[in-house]
Every structure is written in structure tokens, then in C-alpha cells.
Amino acid sequence: MSWLLVLPLLIPLTTGILCLVLPGRTAQRVLGLAGALGLLAAGLALLAQVQRQGIQAVQIGNWPAPFGITFVADHLSALMVLVTGVVAVAVALFALAENDQAREGLGYYALGHLLLFGVNGAFLTGDLFNLYVWFEVLLLSSFVLMILGGSKAQLAGGVKYFAVSLLSSILFLVAVGLLYGATGALNMADLALRVERVHPGLLTALSMLFLVAFGLKAAVFPFFFWLPASYPAPPAMISALFAGLLTKVGVYALIRVFTLLFTHDTGFTHSLILWVAGFTLLLGVLMALAQGELRRLLSFQLVSHIGYMLMGLGILTPLALAGSVFYALNHMIVIAALFLLAGLLQRMQGTTVLVRMGGLYGPYPWLAVLFLLPAFSLAGLPPFSGFWAKYTLVAAGLQAGQYGIVAVALLVGLLTLLSMGLVFAEVFWKKAPGEVRAAPGGLGGLALPVGLLAVLTLGIGLWAEPLLSLSQAAARELLEPSGYIQAVLGVSR
Amino acid sequence: MNTLILKTTSRFLFTLLLLLSVFLLLRGHNEPGGGFIGALVAVGAYALFALAHGLSAARKLLPLPPLRLVGWGLLVALLSALPALLLGQPLMTGQWFSLLGVKVGTPVIFDIGVYLTVFGALLAAIFGLEEAAHHPSEGA
Amino acid sequence: MEILLSFLVGALMAVGVYLMLRPHLIQFLIGFLVLGNAANLLIFTAGRLGSQFPPLVQPDGAVLEPYANPLPQALILTAIVIGFGLAAFGIVLFYRAQQALGTLNAEAILEAPEPAPAPSPVDEVREEVAQ
Numbered sequence: 046m047s048w049l050l051v052l053p054l055l056i057p058l059t060t061g062i063l064c065l066v067l068p069g070r071t072a073q074r075v076l077g078l079a080g081a082l083g084l085l086a087a088g089l090a091l092l093a094q095v096q097r098q099g100i101q102a103v104q105i106g107n108w109p110a111p112f113g114i115t116f117v118a119d120h121l122s123a124l125m126v127l128v129t130g131v132v133a134v135a136v137a138l139f140a141l142a143e144n145d146q147a148r149e150g151l152g153y154y155a156l157g158h159l160l161l162f163g164v165n166g167a168f169l170t171g172d173l174f175n176l177y178v179w180f181e182v183l184l185l186s187s188f189v190l191m192i193l194g195g196s197k198a199q200l201a202g203g204v205k206y207f208a209v210s211l212l213s214s215i216l217f218l219v220a221v222g223l224l225y226g227a228t229g230a231l232n233m234a235d236l237a238l239r240v241e242r243v244h245p246g247l248l249t250a251l252s253m254l255f256l257v258a259f260g261l262k263a264a265v266f267p268f269f270f271w272l273p274a275s276y277p278a279p280p281a282m283i284s285a286l287f288a289g290l291l292t293k294v295g296v297y298a299l300i301r302v303f304t305l306l307f308t309h310d311t312g313f314t315h316s317l318i319l320w321v322a323g324f325t326l327l328l329g330v331l332m333a334l335a336q337g338e339l340r341r342l343l344s345f346q347l348v349s350h351i352g353y354m355l356m357g358l359g360i361l362t363p364l365a366l367a368g369s370v371f372y373a374l375n376h377m378i379v380i381a382a383l384f385l386l387a388g389l390l391q392r393m394q395g396t397t398v399l400v401r402m403g404g405l406y407g408p409y410p411w412l413a414v415l416f417l418l419p420a421f422s423l424a425g426l427p428p429f430s431g432f433w434a435k436y437t438l439v440a441a442g443l444q445a446g447q448y449g450i451v452a453v454a455l456l457v458g459l460l461t462l463l464s465m466g467l468v469f470a471e472v473f474w475k476k477a478p479g480e481v482r483a484a485p486g487g488l489g490g491l492a493l494p495v496g497l498l499a500v501l502t503l504g505i506g507l508w509a510e511p512l513l514s515l516s517q518a519a520a521r522e523l524l525e526p527s528g529y530i531q532a533v534l535g536v537s538r
Numbered sequence: 539m540n541t542l543i544l545k546t547t548s549r550f551l552f553t554l555l556l557l558l559s560v561f562l563l564l565r566g567h568n569e570p571g572g573g574f575i576g577a578l579v580a581v582g583a584y585a586l587f588a589l590a591h592g593l594s595a596a597r598k599l600l601p602l603p604p605l606r607l608v609g610w611g612l613l614v615a616l617l618s619a620l621p622a623l624l625l626g627q628p629l630m631t632g633q634w635f636s637l638l639g640v641k642v643g644t645p646v647i648f649d650i651g652v653y654l655t656v657f658g659a660l661l662a663a664i665f666g667l668e669e670a671a672h673h674p675s676e677g678a
Numbered sequence: 679m680e681i682l683l684s685f686l687v688g689a690l691m692a693v694g695v696y697l698m699l700r701p702h703l704i705q706f707l708i709g710f711l712v713l714g715n716a717a718n719l720l721i722f723t724a725g726r727l728g729s730q731f732p733p734l735v736q737p738d739g740a741v742l743e744p745y746a747n748p749l750p751q752a753l754i755l756t757a758i759v760i761g762f763g764l765a766a767f768g769i770v771l772f773y774r775a776q777q778a779l780g781t782l783n784a785e786a787i788l789e790a791p792e793p794a795p796a797p798s799p800v801d802e803v804r805e806e807v808a809q
Contacts (some may be wrong), residue, residue, distance in 0.1 A: 051629045055616075062616060066611030107622075107631040174753055181760045188767055192774070200775045201787055204703065207771055208784075211710050213763060218757055226709070226724025324783075351735045590688070 047103040049094050050118050053086040053126045057078055057133075057161040064155035074141055077154035081137040085130030086162060092123040092307055096515070099395075102171065111232035111468065111531050115171035117533055120519035121370055125168045125297055129376045132381045133161055133288040133503065135494035139385050140282040140492025144424040148280070150193050153393060156193070157286060162184035163470065167294045170382065171533055173221050174231045176298060180262070184210050187291060190283045191275065199290065202278030209271040213261035227251065228453035234533035237305050237526050245309050252314050256321075258300070262294025266324035268528045269348040276347070277340035277397075281388020285338065287382035288347050293373055296354045300369065303358055305524040319359030323450050326352030326457040327445035333464050339387050343470065346423065347380050349457060356454060357438050360445045366520035368437035369511060375422070375430040375505065382419040382498035390472060399468065404477025413473045413529070415492060418499035424462035424507065430505035490510060519525035548590035555583035563653050567645075580653075581660045593668055602663060607658030615651025617642040630648030683723040690716035703772050703782040707765065716763040718754045725750030 062078025063330055064073045095101055095118055105114040118126070138154065170176050174259060188210070192203040225231055227247060230238040231299070243324025264272040272292070276284050299318075307314055329349025336342035354376070357369025389412075391397045393405070406413050422429035426437075442451035505512055522528055559579035566572025588596035600611065621644055622631035635642035690712055697709025733744035776782050 047628050047636065048623045051623075055629075058612075062609055066613055068606070103628045105628055105630050107628050115598060174756075177761070178756060179765070185763060185767065192771065195774060195778065197778050199707070200778045203771060204775050204784075207768060208703075208706060211768070214764070215710070215713050215717055218714075219720055222717060222724045222753075224722035225721065225753075231749075231753075280683070390804075448777055516589045 047101075049091050050101050050103045050116055050169065051105075053084060053165040054162060056083045056087055057158040057165065060160060060439075061155045061158035064087055065287070070146070070149060073149060073154045076201065077157065078134075078137045078141060080135035080154075080158050081130065081161075081382055084165075085127070085134050088123070088127035088130040092117075092120075092127050092515075094111050095120055095123045095395070096518075099530055102532040104460035105496045109123055109276070110171070110232055110236035114175060115232055115533055116169045116235075117171035117529065119522045119529060119532075120515055121297070121300065121523060124370065124374055124515060124519060125293065127164050128377045129161065129164055129168070131292055131498075132156075132286065134259070135276065135381060135385065135498050136286045136289075137284055137446050138494040138497070139273075139285070139388070139491060142493070143280070143282050143388070145280065149177055151193055152376065153193060153282070156186050157283075158289075160190060160286065160440075160508050162186075164290050164294055168297060171234060172232050173236065173302075174222065177217055177221055180294070181214065183291065183294065184214065184356070187287060190286070191279055193279065193283065196278075198278045201392065202275035205271050206275035209261060209268075213258050213444045216254060217258035220251060220258055223254070224251050232533065233301070233305055234526075234530040237530055238392055238534075240306050240309070245476070249310055249313060252303070253300050255307070256314075256318070257297045259298045259302070260321070261295075262504075263292050263299060263351055263355075264348050266297075266328055269325065269351075272348055273341050275337075275340065276344045281385055281391065285381045285384035285388065288343070288384045288527065289377045292347065292351055294349060295378055296373055299355070300358050300366075304361075304366070305526050305529065307333040308361075315359050315361050316383065317359075318355050319447065319450055322352045322355035322359050323453045323519060324350065324352075325349065326453055327356065330457045330460040330464065334460065334467070337399050339399060339402075339472070340384070342399075342464065343380070343383050343387055345466065346383075349461070350376050350380070350423070352457070353435065353438055353454065356450055357441065359450070360441055360447055361524075362441055362445050363517065363520045363524055364437060364444065365441035365521055367513070367516040368434060368441050371430075371437055371516040372434035372520045373514070375434045375502065376510065378498050378505075379419045379431060381424065382495050382502070383416075385495045386416055387420070387482065387499070389488070389495065392491065393488070399471040401478055402472045403475035404473075406530075409488075414468070415495055415499055416469065416473070418503055419495075420465035421462075424460070424503040425458040428503070428506045428510065430502045432506060432513075433509040435515070437516075544590045548586050550589045552583050554584070555579055557635050559583065559653075562651060562664045566649060570623075573649035574656050577656035577660070579655045580657050581630050581664065584661055585664055588665070588668065593665060597665070600661075606660035608662070609658075611651045611654025611656075611658055613651070614654060618647035618651060679727045680723055681700075684720060684728070687716050687720045687723065696764065701776070701784050703784055707772065709766050710768070711761070711765055714757070714765075718757055718761075721753050721757070764807065784803050 052082075057080060060076050060083070064076055067073065067076070067313075091101075097283070101118045102110075103116050104110055140157075145153070148221055151444065155422065160183050161180075163179050163186060166179035166182060167176055170179055177261070188203065191206055192199045221231070224236070227243045227304055228238050261268045276287055279287075303314065307495045326349055329345050329347075329352065332440055333345035333349060335343050336345060349373075353372045355526045357365040357367075357372065387397055390402065390405075394402050397401060418429070422431035425431045425434070435454065439451050442448070442454065545675055559576040561576075562571040562579060563573055563576035564571075566576065584596050584599070587599065587621040600607075621633045625631075625633070632643050632645050635640060636642070689755055694709045694713030694716055697705050697712060700709070708772065725747040729744045729746040731745045733745040733748040765803060775787070779787060781787065
């Protein structure tokens with residue numbers, strides 16, 4: 046059954062290649078949606094498989110680990126792949142309705158699916174150097190997507206994004222090289238066995254290199270400055286894909302290495318992560334409150350909420366890690382919905398500058414509901430998925446006696462609500478400064494994916510048990526890596 | 539460059555270089571060579587031809603636009619990875635069989651995919667640069 | 679030999695970081711190339727030196743000892759190709775940025791108006807198509 050594990054890679058790759066080969070616009074649009082749906086189905090199948098039979102591993106080309114290329118799917122990887130599929134379907138639906146012929150002609154669908162290929166590869170790989178390669182696959186696709194169309198704002202944002210990504214790539218490469226020099230291994234399961242023999246001080250120094258390299262990708266304090274400068278530039282069908290997926294790859298990598306490899310001195314490393322989480326949370330939301338442009342505001346919210354995922358990693362108890370995983374999954378859905386909605390509003394009002402928007406509540410009350418569902422979920426109000434994610438993290442924090450970060454987390458939840466309330470007042474309640482006009486081409490198609498994601502976050506909130514227990518299974522596997530090592534190498538620690 | 543010598547020799551060299559590139563591609567099986575290096579030689583052949591006869595003449599000798607070739611190359615490489623799945627083995631496990639007494643396998647097909655991909659990508663870059671040099675306003 | 683190369687890696691890193699901190703984007707790109715080479719050299723050194731023979735098996739099955747560690751070579755080859763791709767993309771990106779923004783000074787780009795929702799040429803094309 047090894048093919049289930051590679052399906053989330055093969056489907057986007059095949060779709061991307063076919064989009065390159067088939068020039069017809071209709072063919073590309075059909076493929077774009079079909080590939081995303083296929084990815085979603087593959088994600089479901091993979092999760093079911095992991096749930097039934099435990100951690101899955103496959104050695105590509107049948108070269109045995111630790112020499113060959115290994116792909117591993119534990120609960121964390123499978124869940125991430127599944128939600129990637131969800132975001133992909135929503136974005137594909139939005140792109141179909143957006144009908145951006147110029148960007149479609151430039152290869153939007155091919156690049157989008159190659160991006161998904163890279164993201165899934167990063168989630169599933171069991172090898173640190175391969176992780177670097179997958180990062181580059183998704184980065185190169187994202188670079189081109191970022192500047193696709195070549196508007197001035199996109200180029201200015203693209204330059205910043207490109208520069209920071211280069212720096213983090215080099216740091217990652219250096220960190221991988223040094224870790225290889227210290228251990229002689231690159232397979233993550235093999236590394237987990239060998240790091241014990243490395244001098245703890247050296248290991249801590251290496252872990253800091255990884256923290257910086259992945260922190261740049263995940264946009265955590267103090268490395269988040271690039272994200273709000275670049276993410277608002279491309280159109281919504283691209284920025285939602287970035288916001289939903291790319292930072293989460295960084296978070297995933299952090300969770301992976303700081304549970305599997307660098308657990309020798311949690312007093313230092315994980316306390317540091319906790320501090321990083323606190324500052325990310327606080328600064329992100331405060332900056333968001335100061336923004337006057339919707340997509341920049343959402344970008345800062347995105348940064349701020351990365352802090353929650355790090356908070357669980359910093360506390361490092363089973364419940365806290367489960368909260369982190371749950372939060373990451375929930376956040377992918379919610380933030381993608383909000384970025385897509387921002388694109389929809391841009392289409393309707395011709396701007397996303399808050400003072401120039403307004404007056405949408407009267408003619409489009411359902412649109413207000415569509416905004417409030419993910420916004421409340423982001424702020425962590427019951428009964429949305431964000432509430433359970435935050436609740437789990439806060440409960441874990443209280444259990445572990447980390448009252449400081451819990452206070453920050455609760456305060457940031459409140460400030461997020463304030464920030465979302467301000468947006469609601471500006472966009473929906475305030476009198477329109479100009480004339481309210483309908484988006485050209487109708488709203489239904491654009492609103493559909495936002496609605497689906499909003500319903501999903503409500504659904505997860507009302508029926509949180511399955512996802513929560515899956516997150517807990519993921520956390521158990523992360524804290525007890527012997528199962529992972531056994532699945533890859535066939536030996537136990 | 540509009541010299542008679544280059545125009546005449548480039549025709550011979552073009553064929554010769556293409557033959558060499560195919561030779562390198564197939565030789566890469568067990569000895570130094572392979573799809574990447576073979577494609578570089580083929581790109582050299584086309585670049586030489588474009589230099590002597592102009593860009594449009596070189597384009598006419600291509601069956602497909604260069605970027606489309608990239609797509610096909612990737613597709614071929616992808617297809618070479620799949621037979622293993624049908625046989626219940628991990629992705630990309632090499633499959634070997636004998637064809638008219640010659641041992642061939644999926645790695646060769648993969649190499650052909652690499653050949654097409656590198657060929658298409660580099661040719662697109664070279665043609666793009668050449669065009670940008672003639673029409674600087676349009677950009678790379 | 680490893681120690682000597684370590685110092686070389688350190689020197690290249692310093693040069694690369696210095697160049698990346700310069701305001702001009704072309705200097706930044708050259709800095710990236712230097713830094714990339716430093717990283718490659720670092721991986722090479724991390725794989726240990728002192729070997730004299732290629733890691734190939736002779737036709738008679740014999741292996742020449744001490745053979746070079748093949749893994750760093752594979753890693754570096756991959757990293758070089760990726761670095762080449764990134765650099766190629768960067769050159770084109772900066773070229774286009776120079777054309778569109780009129781400058782390659784990073785500080786000037788930073789001070790450029792925030793990614794405003796100004797319609798891009800593509801958006802205008804789209805509106806024409808929609809009409």
C-alpha cells in the first residue's frame with residue numbers, strides 16, 4: 046500500500062505537468078480543480094491509512110533507509126496534507142470564479158500545483174536534506190506566483206520575499222551541513238538515534254540555526270517583517286494559498302525537528318521558543334491593530350497566530366502539542382478564508398484600504414456573516430474551531446504552570462477580536478464613502494469557497510472531537526519518536 | 539553573424555552535435571554521460587544553428603516550443619517512476635527488461651525525461667535572451 | 679586540511695554576509711552566490727577530507743581505499759543546481775524590478791509606496807476582457 050503515501054505528491058505533480066503540456070485554457074481550469082479535489086481525496090485516504098495501520102514509511106526506489114530517500118506519514122504529516130487539500134480546493138474554486146485570464150495564461154495552475162507538490166513533499170519527507178530540496182521546490186514556485194502578472198506592487202513585494210527566502214535557504218543549508226558533519230546522517234529517524242552522541246552544546250547551537258532558518262520561513266518574531274511586506278501584493282487566489290500553506294510548512298518543520306532531534310535541553314531551547322511565541326503573538330496583533338489596509342492587517346494577524354502554534358511546541362506536553370497541531374490545521378482553513386474574502390471585497394469595492402470601504406451590511410448581509418464566521422474563529426470564540434484550538438493550548442499552559450504565556454494568549458485573543466471588530470465596523474457597518482457596486486461577474490462563485498471554509502470551521506467547532514483526537518494522536522507520536530524511528534529504519538531505539 | 543563558413547559548417551555540426559548528444563544520453567547508462575550532459579550538447583547545437591541562421595530558423599527545427607518540451611520531459615520522467623507502483627513496489631524502483639538483447643530499464647526513460655526537460659528549459663532561456671538582445675524594450 | 683577549509687568557509691561567509699547587507703540588489707545577489715559557495719564548501723568539509731580515490735567499484739569488484747565520501751558530493755551537486763536556479767531567477771526578477779520600479783537600491787524599494795491596491799497592467803487587461 047505504499048502508493049497511498051506518494052499519491053499526495055504524484056497528484057499535484059501530474060496536474061502541474063499536464064497544465065504545462067496542455068495549452069488549452071479550459072483544460073487547465075478543469076485540471077486545476079480536478080487536481081485539487083484529487084489531492085483532497087488522497088489526503089483523506091492517507092489519513093485513514095495512518096489511522097488504521099500506524100505510521101507509514103516508503104523507501105523511494107527501494108533503496109533502504111538511511112541511504113535512500115524516505116517518505117514518512119505519521120498523523121501530523123497526514124493531517125497537514127489533508128488540510129492542504131482543503132485549502133487547495135477552496136483556492137481552485139476561487140480561481141475558477143476569479144477568471145483571471147492573463148495570469149491563467151502565464152501558467153497559474155501549473156505553478157499552483159507545483160507549489161502544492163513542494164508543500165506536500167515537505168510534509169511527507171523523512172530526510173533533512175530532502176526537506177531542503179522540497180523547500181526550494183515550493184519556494185521557486187512561490188517566487189514565480191508572487192510576481193505573476195508583474196505589477197509594480199508584486200515586484201516590490203517579490204524582491205523582499207525573494208531576498209529573505211534566499212537568506213533562510215542558505216541558513217538551512219548550512220545547518221544541514223553542520224548537522225551532517227556532527228552526526229554523519231541526514232535521514233531524520235537515523236539522526237534522532239545519533240544526536241545523543243553529539244555534544245549537547247554543539248547540538249544547542251545547531252538547533253538555534255534551525256530555529257532561525259525555519260523561523261524565517263514561518264515568520265515568527267523577530268523575523269516576520271518580510272511577510273506583511275510581500276503577502277498583500279499578489280491577488281487573493283495566490284496570497285490565500287501562501288497564507289494558508291507556506292508559513293505552516295515552516296511551523297511543521299519547527300515542530301518536527303524540535304520534537305524529533307532537539308529535545309536534549311528543553312529548558313533552554315523550548316523556553317526560548319516560548320518567548321518567541323509570546324513576542325510573535327503580541328507584536329503581530331498590535332501591528333495588525335495599527336493597519337489601515339485589510340490585506341496587510343490580515344498578514345499581521347497571520348504572523349500573530351503563528352505564535353499560538355509555537356506556544357504548544359514550547360510547552361511540550363502532549364496536550365500542548367495537540368493544541369499546536371489543532372491550531373495549525375484550524376488556522377490554515379481560517380486564514381485562507383479571510384484572504385479569499387479580502388480578494389472578494391477588493392473585487393467589490395475596488396480597494397482594500399479600510400477608510401475607503403464600507404456600507405456592505407445593508408445590501409449584502411450574508412457577506413457580513415461570511416466574514417464573521419472565520420473572524421470569530423480566528424479570535425477564538427465558541428463554537429468555532431479556533432475556540433477549541435485556543436482552549437486546548439490554554440488548558441495545556443495552565444497544566445504546565447506557564448501562566449505568562451497563557452495570559453499573553455488570552456490577551457491576544459481579545460485583541461484579535463477587537464481587530465476583527467474594527468474591520469467589521471469599517472467594511473460593513475460604516476456608511477459607504479462612495480457608491481456600493483456589485484463585483485463584475487457576480488459574487489456567487491467567489492463567495493462559494495469562502496463559504497465552504499467558513500462552514501468547515503463552524504463544523505469542526507461543533508464537532509471537534511474527531512480532529513482533536515487525531516491531533517492528540519499526532520502529539521503522542523511526536524513525543525514518543527520510537528514509533529517513527531521503527532517505521533523508517535525497522536529498529537527501535 | 540553572417541559568414542558563409544559558419545553557415546555551411548553549422549549545418550554539419552548541428553547534425554553531428556545532435557548525434558553526439560544522443561550518444562551521451564545512452565552512454566550515461568553505465569558510464570559518464572547522461573541526460574543532463576546530453577541535453578547541454580543538444581542546446582549547444584541549437585544555439586550554434588541560431589547564431590548562424592537566425593532565431594526563427596532554429597525555432598523551425600523544433601517540434602514543439604521549448605517550454606512545452608519541458609512539460610513533456612517532466613511527463614516522461616514521471617511516467618518512468620510509475621511502473622514500480624503497478625508492480626507493488628515503492629515509487630521509482632528501477633524496472634529492467636531486455637529489448638532485442640539490450641538491457642533497458644526505467645532509469646533510461648527517466649534520463650530521456652531529464653534530457654527533454656533540460657533541453658527545453660535551457661533553450662527557452664537562450665532564445666529568450668537572444669530575443670531580449672534584439673528587442674530590449676520587451677524584457678527577458 | 680579541514681581547519682584550513684573551515685577558515686576559508688568563514689571568510690567566504692563574512693564576504694557573503696557583507697555583500698548581502700549592501701543596499702544594492704546586485705551586490706546582494708553576488709553575496710548570495712558567495713554565501714552559497716561557502717555553504718557548499720562547508721558541506722564538503724563536513725563530509726571529511728583526506729580521501730584519494732573516486733567512490734567507484736572497479737570492474738573486478740574491488741574498491742579503492744580510502745575512497746571519497748560520495749554523499750557530500752551529491753548534496754553539493756543538488757545545492758549547486760538549486761543555487762543556480764535561484765540566482766537565474768533572481769537576475770531576471772531584479773531586471774524586471776529595475777524596469778518597473780526604476781531602482782535597484784533596496785532602501786529605495788523599501789520606501790516605495792506600500793503594495794497599494796493599484797491595478798496592475800494585468801488587471802487592466804482583465805477588465806478589458808470582462809467588458
